Amino acid sequence: MKKRYILENSKSLLVLLVLFFSSCVFAQQNNTTPIMENQFWKNVQFGGGLGLGFGSGYTDISVAPSAIYNFNEYVALGIGAQYKYLKQKDYYASHLYGGSLIALLNPIREIQLSAELEQLRVNVNLEGSNSNSLDYWNTGLFVGAGYRSGSATIGARYNVLNDKNGIYGSAFMPFVRVYF
Template sequence: MRKITFKTLTKVFLVLVFSTTPSLVLSQVNPSPKPKSDFWNHVQFGGGFGLALGSDYTNITVAPSAVYNFNEKFAFGTALQYSYIDQENFYKSNVFGGSLIGLFNPLPQIQLSLELEEVNVSNTYQDFGEDYKDNFWYTGLYVGAGYRTNNVTIGFRYNLLFDQDIDLYGQAFMPFVRAYF
Protein backbone atom coordinates (compact mmCIF):
# COMPACT_ATOMS: atom_id res chain seq x y z
CA MET A 1 0.00 0.00 0.00
CA ARG A 2 1.25 3.37 -0.98
CA LYS A 3 1.53 6.03 1.66
CA ILE A 4 -0.17 9.38 0.95
CA THR A 5 2.09 12.24 1.80
CA PHE A 6 1.44 15.92 2.27
CA LYS A 7 3.22 16.61 -1.00
CA THR A 8 0.87 14.24 -2.88
CA LEU A 9 -2.22 15.79 -1.29
CA THR A 10 -0.99 19.25 -2.26
CA LYS A 11 -0.48 18.15 -5.87
CA VAL A 12 -3.98 16.60 -6.05
CA PHE A 13 -5.51 19.72 -4.50
CA LEU A 14 -3.74 22.04 -6.94
CA VAL A 15 -4.71 19.89 -9.93
CA LEU A 16 -8.38 19.97 -8.84
CA VAL A 17 -8.36 23.72 -8.22
CA PHE A 18 -6.69 24.60 -11.52
CA SER A 19 -8.78 22.17 -13.54
CA THR A 20 -12.16 23.37 -12.17
CA THR A 21 -11.44 27.12 -11.87
CA PRO A 22 -11.79 27.91 -15.61
CA SER A 23 -15.17 26.20 -15.81
CA LEU A 24 -16.41 27.95 -12.68
CA VAL A 25 -15.23 31.32 -13.91
CA LEU A 26 -16.62 30.85 -17.42
CA SER A 27 -19.97 29.65 -16.10
CA GLN A 28 -20.41 33.06 -14.45
CA VAL A 29 -19.92 34.91 -17.73
CA ASN A 30 -23.10 35.57 -19.72
CA PRO A 31 -22.06 35.21 -23.34
CA SER A 32 -25.12 37.06 -24.68
CA PRO A 33 -26.36 39.73 -22.27
CA LYS A 34 -30.01 40.67 -22.56
CA PRO A 35 -30.55 43.95 -24.35
CA LYS A 36 -31.93 46.71 -22.16
CA SER A 37 -35.60 47.43 -22.69
CA ASP A 38 -36.42 50.80 -24.22
CA PHE A 39 -40.06 50.61 -23.05
CA TRP A 40 -39.85 53.74 -20.89
CA ASN A 41 -38.35 55.71 -23.79
CA HIS A 42 -41.74 55.36 -25.54
CA VAL A 43 -43.91 56.38 -22.56
CA GLN A 44 -45.20 59.92 -22.08
CA PHE A 45 -47.00 61.22 -19.01
CA GLY A 46 -49.46 64.08 -18.92
CA GLY A 47 -53.10 64.77 -18.39
CA GLY A 48 -55.21 67.66 -17.32
CA PHE A 49 -56.14 69.81 -14.37
CA GLY A 50 -59.13 72.08 -14.09
CA LEU A 51 -60.14 74.65 -11.51
CA ALA A 52 -63.17 76.90 -11.60
CA LEU A 53 -64.09 79.04 -8.62
CA GLY A 54 -66.95 81.47 -8.36
CA SER A 55 -69.52 82.87 -6.01
CA ASP A 56 -70.62 79.78 -4.03
CA TYR A 57 -69.29 77.52 -6.81
CA THR A 58 -66.28 75.16 -6.95
CA ASN A 59 -65.20 72.79 -9.71
CA ILE A 60 -61.91 70.87 -9.40
CA THR A 61 -60.76 68.23 -11.89
CA VAL A 62 -57.57 66.13 -11.84
CA ALA A 63 -56.89 63.72 -14.72
CA PRO A 64 -53.40 62.18 -14.93
CA SER A 65 -52.63 59.96 -17.91
CA ALA A 66 -49.90 58.07 -19.71
CA VAL A 67 -49.49 56.88 -23.31
CA TYR A 68 -47.14 54.45 -25.02
CA ASN A 69 -45.94 55.63 -28.43
CA PHE A 70 -45.63 52.66 -30.76
CA ASN A 71 -44.16 54.95 -33.42
CA GLU A 72 -44.60 58.56 -34.62
CA LYS A 73 -48.18 57.91 -35.75
CA PHE A 74 -49.78 55.58 -33.16
CA ALA A 75 -50.06 55.75 -29.36
CA PHE A 76 -52.24 54.02 -26.78
CA GLY A 77 -52.75 54.88 -23.14
CA THR A 78 -54.83 55.11 -20.04
CA ALA A 79 -56.04 57.87 -17.72
CA LEU A 80 -57.59 58.35 -14.31
CA GLN A 81 -60.09 61.09 -13.55
CA TYR A 82 -61.57 62.78 -10.50
CA SER A 83 -63.90 65.78 -10.44
CA TYR A 84 -65.54 67.58 -7.55
CA ILE A 85 -68.32 70.07 -8.18
CA ASP A 86 -70.14 72.07 -5.51
CA GLN A 87 -72.85 74.67 -6.04
CA GLU A 88 -73.57 75.78 -2.48
CA ASN A 89 -77.07 74.95 -1.17
CA PHE A 90 -78.02 73.32 -4.49
CA TYR A 91 -75.76 70.62 -5.92
CA LYS A 92 -72.69 68.47 -5.16
CA SER A 93 -71.06 65.92 -7.43
CA ASN A 94 -68.12 63.52 -7.25
CA VAL A 95 -67.02 61.87 -10.49
CA PHE A 96 -64.23 59.30 -10.60
CA GLY A 97 -63.10 56.67 -13.05
CA GLY A 98 -60.77 55.99 -15.91
CA SER A 99 -60.38 55.80 -19.64
CA LEU A 100 -58.47 54.15 -22.45
CA ILE A 101 -57.29 56.31 -25.34
CA GLY A 102 -55.89 55.63 -28.78
CA LEU A 103 -54.12 58.39 -30.70
CA PHE A 104 -53.35 58.61 -34.40
CA ASN A 105 -51.22 61.38 -35.96
CA PRO A 106 -51.66 61.23 -39.77
CA LEU A 107 -49.59 64.45 -39.95
CA PRO A 108 -47.36 65.87 -37.20
CA GLN A 109 -49.85 68.74 -36.60
CA ILE A 110 -53.07 66.66 -36.68
CA GLN A 111 -54.12 64.27 -33.92
CA LEU A 112 -57.17 61.99 -34.12
CA SER A 113 -58.35 60.16 -31.02
CA LEU A 114 -60.71 57.44 -29.87
CA GLU A 115 -61.40 57.32 -26.13
CA LEU A 116 -63.50 55.00 -23.99
CA GLU A 117 -64.39 56.50 -20.60
CA GLU A 118 -66.06 54.80 -17.63
CA VAL A 119 -66.82 56.95 -14.58
CA ASN A 120 -68.90 56.69 -11.45
CA VAL A 121 -71.10 59.70 -10.78
CA SER A 122 -72.40 60.50 -7.30
CA ASN A 123 -74.74 63.52 -7.24
CA THR A 124 -76.58 65.16 -4.35
CA TYR A 125 -79.30 67.74 -5.05
CA GLN A 126 -80.85 69.96 -2.41
CA ASP A 127 -84.44 71.09 -2.84
CA PHE A 128 -86.59 72.64 -0.12
CA GLY A 129 -84.23 71.35 2.58
CA GLU A 130 -84.30 67.75 1.28
CA ASP A 131 -81.32 65.91 -0.20
CA TYR A 132 -81.86 63.78 -3.30
CA LYS A 133 -79.05 61.42 -4.23
CA ASP A 134 -78.26 59.91 -7.59
CA ASN A 135 -75.43 57.43 -8.13
CA PHE A 136 -74.69 55.80 -11.50
CA TRP A 137 -71.99 54.64 -13.90
CA TYR A 138 -71.51 56.65 -17.08
CA THR A 139 -69.86 55.37 -20.25
CA GLY A 140 -68.61 57.67 -22.98
CA LEU A 141 -67.10 56.79 -26.36
CA TYR A 142 -65.41 59.84 -27.86
CA VAL A 143 -63.98 60.51 -31.29
CA GLY A 144 -61.80 63.58 -31.43
CA ALA A 145 -59.62 65.72 -33.62
CA GLY A 146 -57.14 68.38 -32.69
CA TYR A 147 -54.27 70.59 -33.71
CA ARG A 148 -50.97 69.40 -32.24
CA THR A 149 -47.91 71.50 -31.56
CA ASN A 150 -44.99 69.88 -29.72
CA ASN A 151 -46.52 68.14 -26.68
CA VAL A 152 -49.88 69.94 -26.59
CA THR A 153 -53.04 69.18 -28.59
CA ILE A 154 -56.09 71.47 -28.66
CA GLY A 155 -59.26 70.17 -30.22
CA PHE A 156 -62.82 68.91 -29.92
CA ARG A 157 -64.31 65.52 -29.16
CA TYR A 158 -67.78 64.06 -29.69
CA ASN A 159 -69.45 61.44 -27.46
CA LEU A 160 -70.99 58.77 -29.69
CA LEU A 161 -72.93 57.35 -26.69
CA PHE A 162 -74.35 60.68 -25.51
CA ASP A 163 -77.72 60.36 -23.78
CA GLN A 164 -79.50 63.62 -22.95
CA ASP A 165 -81.35 61.93 -20.06
CA ILE A 166 -78.04 61.27 -18.25
CA ASP A 167 -76.84 64.82 -17.81
CA LEU A 168 -73.18 64.38 -16.89
CA TYR A 169 -71.53 66.81 -19.31
CA GLY A 170 -74.63 68.48 -20.76
CA GLN A 171 -73.71 68.02 -24.43
CA ALA A 172 -72.03 65.50 -26.71
CA PHE A 173 -69.59 67.95 -28.30
CA MET A 174 -66.84 69.36 -26.07
CA PRO A 175 -63.39 70.98 -26.35
CA PHE A 176 -60.20 69.48 -24.91
CA VAL A 177 -56.59 70.35 -24.22
CA ARG A 178 -54.23 67.38 -24.01
CA ALA A 179 -50.55 67.56 -22.96
CA TYR A 180 -47.92 64.79 -22.77
CA PHE A 181 -44.28 65.14 -21.77
Protein backbone atom coordinates in the same frame (compact mmCIF):
# COMPACT_ATOMS: atom_id res chain seq x y z
CA MET B 1 -81.68 48.88 -22.03
CA LYS B 2 -79.28 50.67 -24.40
CA LYS B 3 -77.08 51.90 -21.52
CA ARG B 4 -76.95 48.41 -20.02
CA TYR B 5 -75.89 46.94 -23.39
CA ILE B 6 -73.21 49.64 -23.78
CA LEU B 7 -72.01 49.14 -20.20
CA GLU B 8 -71.73 45.36 -20.67
CA ASN B 9 -69.86 45.81 -23.97
CA SER B 10 -67.50 48.42 -22.50
CA LYS B 11 -66.71 46.05 -19.61
CA SER B 12 -66.00 43.26 -22.10
CA LEU B 13 -63.73 45.56 -24.11
CA LEU B 14 -61.88 46.58 -20.95
CA VAL B 15 -61.37 42.93 -19.92
CA LEU B 16 -60.02 42.06 -23.39
CA LEU B 17 -57.61 44.99 -23.38
CA VAL B 18 -56.35 44.13 -19.89
CA LEU B 19 -55.82 40.50 -20.92
CA PHE B 20 -54.02 41.58 -24.10
CA PHE B 21 -51.65 43.95 -22.30
CA SER B 22 -51.03 41.53 -19.41
CA SER B 23 -50.23 38.69 -21.82
CA CYS B 24 -47.72 40.96 -23.57
CA VAL B 25 -46.10 41.76 -20.23
CA PHE B 26 -45.95 38.14 -19.03
CA ALA B 27 -44.66 36.93 -22.39
CA GLN B 28 -41.42 38.85 -21.92
CA GLN B 29 -38.28 37.01 -20.88
CA ASN B 30 -36.93 37.46 -17.37
CA ASN B 31 -33.36 38.06 -18.52
CA THR B 32 -34.00 41.41 -20.21
CA THR B 33 -31.11 43.78 -20.30
CA PRO B 34 -31.34 47.34 -19.01
CA ILE B 35 -31.21 48.56 -22.62
CA MET B 36 -34.41 46.61 -23.46
CA GLU B 37 -36.18 47.94 -20.36
CA ASN B 38 -35.19 51.51 -21.19
CA GLN B 39 -36.64 51.11 -24.70
CA PHE B 40 -40.09 50.57 -23.19
CA TRP B 41 -39.95 53.65 -20.96
CA LYS B 42 -38.51 55.70 -23.80
CA ASN B 43 -41.86 55.24 -25.59
CA VAL B 44 -44.05 56.11 -22.59
CA GLN B 45 -45.38 59.64 -22.11
CA PHE B 46 -47.24 61.04 -19.10
CA GLY B 47 -49.70 63.90 -19.13
CA GLY B 48 -53.25 64.76 -18.32
CA GLY B 49 -55.28 67.69 -17.20
CA LEU B 50 -56.06 69.86 -14.21
CA GLY B 51 -59.12 72.02 -13.89
CA LEU B 52 -60.24 74.62 -11.41
CA GLY B 53 -63.33 76.79 -11.66
CA PHE B 54 -65.05 79.04 -9.17
CA GLY B 55 -68.11 81.22 -9.45
CA SER B 56 -70.91 82.61 -7.36
CA GLY B 57 -71.54 79.62 -5.10
CA TYR B 58 -70.08 77.21 -7.66
CA THR B 59 -66.92 75.07 -7.41
CA ASP B 60 -65.41 72.76 -10.05
CA ILE B 61 -62.13 70.92 -9.35
CA SER B 62 -60.78 68.16 -11.61
CA VAL B 63 -57.65 66.03 -11.87
CA ALA B 64 -57.10 63.68 -14.83
CA PRO B 65 -53.66 62.05 -15.14
CA SER B 66 -52.92 59.73 -18.05
CA ALA B 67 -50.12 57.77 -19.71
CA ILE B 68 -49.67 56.61 -23.30
CA TYR B 69 -47.34 54.20 -25.03
CA ASN B 70 -46.13 55.30 -28.48
CA PHE B 71 -45.89 52.24 -30.72
CA ASN B 72 -44.42 54.44 -33.44
CA GLU B 73 -44.75 58.06 -34.58
CA TYR B 74 -48.31 57.42 -35.80
CA VAL B 75 -50.06 55.29 -33.13
CA ALA B 76 -50.29 55.51 -29.32
CA LEU B 77 -52.51 53.75 -26.77
CA GLY B 78 -52.94 54.59 -23.12
CA ILE B 79 -54.95 54.75 -19.94
CA GLY B 80 -56.21 57.57 -17.79
CA ALA B 81 -57.83 58.22 -14.44
CA GLN B 82 -60.19 61.03 -13.53
CA TYR B 83 -61.60 62.67 -10.41
CA LYS B 84 -63.95 65.64 -10.45
CA TYR B 85 -65.66 67.53 -7.62
CA LEU B 86 -68.59 69.82 -8.42
CA LYS B 87 -70.63 71.86 -5.97
CA GLN B 88 -73.44 74.33 -6.46
CA LYS B 89 -74.25 76.03 -3.15
CA ASP B 90 -77.69 75.10 -1.75
CA TYR B 91 -78.34 72.72 -4.67
CA TYR B 92 -75.92 69.77 -4.95
CA ALA B 93 -72.43 68.37 -4.42
CA SER B 94 -71.04 65.75 -6.77
CA HIS B 95 -68.03 63.44 -7.01
CA LEU B 96 -67.15 61.79 -10.33
CA TYR B 97 -64.32 59.27 -10.62
CA GLY B 98 -63.23 56.57 -13.02
CA GLY B 99 -60.92 55.70 -15.85
CA SER B 100 -60.48 55.73 -19.58
CA LEU B 101 -58.78 53.99 -22.47
CA ILE B 102 -57.17 56.31 -25.01
CA ALA B 103 -56.15 55.74 -28.64
CA LEU B 104 -54.25 58.41 -30.60
CA LEU B 105 -53.54 58.42 -34.32
CA ASN B 106 -51.21 60.97 -35.95
CA PRO B 107 -51.63 60.62 -39.74
CA ILE B 108 -49.31 63.62 -40.16
CA ARG B 109 -47.19 65.40 -37.55
CA GLU B 110 -49.60 68.34 -37.04
CA ILE B 111 -52.89 66.39 -36.92
CA GLN B 112 -53.99 64.11 -34.08
CA LEU B 113 -57.13 61.96 -34.19
CA SER B 114 -58.34 60.40 -30.96
CA ALA B 115 -60.81 57.92 -29.49
CA GLU B 116 -61.43 57.64 -25.76
CA LEU B 117 -63.69 55.25 -23.87
CA GLU B 118 -64.51 56.74 -20.47
CA GLN B 119 -66.28 55.05 -17.55
CA LEU B 120 -67.17 57.30 -14.59
CA ARG B 121 -68.95 56.64 -11.33
CA VAL B 122 -71.22 59.58 -10.50
CA ASN B 123 -72.25 60.35 -6.91
CA VAL B 124 -74.61 63.32 -6.53
CA ASN B 125 -75.90 64.56 -3.17
CA LEU B 126 -78.94 66.79 -3.67
CA GLU B 127 -79.90 69.35 -1.05
CA GLY B 128 -83.54 70.03 -0.20
CA SER B 129 -84.89 66.94 -1.95
CA ASN B 130 -86.68 63.82 -0.76
CA SER B 131 -84.09 61.66 -2.49
CA ASN B 132 -80.78 62.95 -1.16
CA SER B 133 -78.40 61.16 -3.50
CA LEU B 134 -77.94 59.60 -6.90
CA ASP B 135 -75.27 56.98 -7.70
CA TYR B 136 -74.77 55.63 -11.21
CA TRP B 137 -72.22 54.82 -13.90
CA ASN B 138 -71.79 57.02 -16.97
CA THR B 139 -70.09 55.78 -20.15
CA GLY B 140 -68.69 58.13 -22.75
CA LEU B 141 -67.14 57.34 -26.13
CA PHE B 142 -65.32 60.37 -27.51
CA VAL B 143 -63.94 60.82 -31.01
CA GLY B 144 -61.85 63.89 -31.64
CA ALA B 145 -59.38 65.74 -33.79
CA GLY B 146 -56.82 68.38 -32.99
CA TYR B 147 -53.85 70.42 -34.10
CA ARG B 148 -50.58 69.17 -32.58
CA SER B 149 -47.49 71.27 -31.92
CA GLY B 150 -44.69 69.64 -29.95
CA SER B 151 -46.14 67.88 -26.91
CA ALA B 152 -49.45 69.82 -26.90
CA THR B 153 -52.63 69.26 -28.91
CA ILE B 154 -55.63 71.58 -29.05
CA GLY B 155 -58.87 70.39 -30.60
CA ALA B 156 -62.42 69.20 -30.09
CA ARG B 157 -64.05 65.90 -29.28
CA TYR B 158 -67.58 64.56 -29.58
CA ASN B 159 -69.29 62.08 -27.24
CA VAL B 160 -71.14 59.68 -29.54
CA LEU B 161 -72.97 58.13 -26.53
CA ASN B 162 -74.25 61.46 -25.16
CA ASP B 163 -77.91 61.70 -24.21
CA LYS B 164 -80.13 64.27 -22.49
CA ASN B 165 -79.68 62.65 -19.08
CA GLY B 166 -75.87 62.41 -19.33
CA ILE B 167 -73.38 64.24 -17.14
CA TYR B 168 -72.16 66.55 -19.88
CA GLY B 169 -74.08 69.64 -20.96
CA SER B 170 -73.10 69.07 -24.57
CA ALA B 171 -71.77 66.18 -26.65
CA PHE B 172 -69.22 68.54 -28.25
CA MET B 173 -66.24 69.61 -26.08
CA PRO B 174 -62.98 71.44 -26.76
CA PHE B 175 -59.78 70.01 -25.26
CA VAL B 176 -56.10 70.72 -24.66
CA ARG B 177 -53.94 67.59 -24.35
CA VAL B 178 -50.30 67.65 -23.19
CA TYR B 179 -47.90 64.68 -22.90
CA PHE B 180 -44.28 64.85 -21.74
